[in-house]
Amino acid sequence: MSDIPMETMIVGGGCFWCVEAVFNELKGVTKVVSGYMGGTVPGTPTYREVCSGLTGHAEVVEVTFDPTIISYEDLLVVFMTSHDPTTLNKQGGDVGTQYRSVIFYNDAEQKGIAELVVEEIAPYYDDPIVTEISPAEKFHEAVEEHQNYYNNNITERYCSLVISPKLEKLRQMHADKIKSVTKNNTNMEVIHNKDKQQFTMEVDGETAKIDYKMQDGKMHLVYSEVPFNIRGQGIGKILVEKTFEKLTAEGYQAVAVCGYIKSVAKGSEKWNDIIG
Numbered sequence: 232m233s234d235i236p237m238e239t240m241i242v243g244g245g246c247f248w249c250v251e252a253v254f255n256e257l258k259g260v261t262k263v264v265s266g267y268m269g270g271t272v273p274g275t276p277t278y279r280e281v282c283s284g285l286t287g288h289a290e291v292v293e294v295t296f297d298p299t300i301i302s303y304e305d306l307l308v309v310f311m312t313s314h315d316p317t318t319l320n321k322q323g324g325d326v327g328t329q330y331r332s333v334i335f336y337n338d339a340e341q342k343g344i345a346e347l348v349v350e351e352i353a354p355y356y357d358d359p360i361v362t363e364i365s366p367a368e369k370f371h372e373a374v375e376e377h378q379n380y381y382n383n384n385i386t387e388r389y390c391s392l393v394i395s396p397k398l399e400k401l402r403q404m405h406a407d408k409i410k411s412v413t414k415n416n417t418n419m420e421v422i423h424n425k426d427k428q429q430f431t432m433e434v435d436g437e438t439a440k441i442d443y444k445m446q447d448g449k450m451h452l453v454y455s456e457v458p459f460n461i462r463g464q465g466i467g468k469i470l471v472e473k474t475f476e477k478l479t480a481e482g483y484q485a486v487a488v489c490g491y492i493k494s495v496a497k498g499s500e501k502w503n504d505i506i507g
Contacts, residue, residue: 237261238298240306241268241335241367243291244314245322250292252381252394253313253401255459257408259300262459264293265378267371268335275371284327291335293370301408303341307334307348309408313401316349317358323393333363342366382457382467386494410461421473423481430474437461439470441492443485450478453488471495 244250247265254263267281270288281288296306314322316332334349336342345364353360381394402409421432430441437458444451452474457467471492478485487493 237295238303239337240294240296240303240341241291241337241370242294242307242310243268243289243331243333243335244310244316245290245330245332246325246389246393247290247292247373247377248380248389249322249394249397250290250310250314251379252398253309254292254294254306255379255382256398256401256410257296257301257306257309257405258410259297260294260306261297262295265373265380266291266293267329267373268368269333269365270368278373278377281329282327284329286329288329288371289331289333290329291333291370293372304344304348305408307345308352309401309405310334311348311352311360311362312404313397316352316360316362317356319361331363332361333365335365335367337367382491384490386490419469419473421470421477423477430470430477432466432470432473434461434466439466441470441474441489446486448484449486450483451486451488452492455489455491467491468495 242250251263251265254260267276267286267288268291270276270281270286272280272286272288276286276288280286281290294306296303314332318332320326320328320331322330322332334345336345342364349360349362349364381390384390385395419432419434421430423430428443428445430443432439439457439461440455441452442454444453455467455471457470472495475485475496487496
């Protein structure tokens with residue numbers, strides 16, 4: 232493990248659900264937190280207040296990363312090419328100052344790199360870049376329901392129509408920076424712990440899991456979780472499919488309650504017999 236400390240960056244480029252999902256995919260990123268920054272109203276704002284556009288805050292993400300794996304400059308290049316930095320206070324259907332394109336720098340070095348990246352990226356766009364470059368202010372963390380939003384709500388209309396296509400574009404443009412897909416998936420084993428009512432799978436020293444509850448003789452799959460360090464590797468889909476194989480072999484009928492499990496079920500032939 233590197234002795235070099237983790238670094239942070241704060242950026243905003245539309246709805247923070249989208250920006251968070253992008254950075255969750257990247258190698259070297261160890262944590263992504265959605266929140267707000269840059270407002271003129273004192274105190275901690277609520278989501279509703281920020282969405283009104285009256286507080287002056289931008290929806291942002293605070294990204295913690297390992298600079299020995301991915302640089303601040305590379306992260307900014309990904310950021311500047313994963314949203315439209317030429318539309319003022321607007322990203323797609325999201326309109327308002329809270330959705331502005333902004334880079335909040337932590338120090339003079341980050342400011343210089345941000346200015347350089349914007350200058351280098353500018354020729355690739357037909358319209359002028361309007362991305363704001365400002366010193367970081369107090370970061371206000373959003374409530375839990377807005378954290379890891381895409382992974383927790385993947386079947387929702389906004390996620391499927393807006394975020395999923397953005398991630399597909401990201402994977403094509405920056406394939407070398409995406410967390411690698413784990414190989415030898417056939418060797419991964421799902422363990423069924425009946426006492427805990429849980430299916431687990433070990434991957435690279437991390438434990439992915441699916442929780443269930445028994446009701447009316449059926450197994451209700453209520454929650455799935457993949458640790459941050461192994462997200463973006465297709466582990467969630469593998470876990471769901473192998474869990475279904477396991478419970479089917481053991482003679483259980485399953486009901487998909489968790490939204491993510493439902494989304495995998497819809498796209499997999501292995502789930503043809505699932506209930507719910």
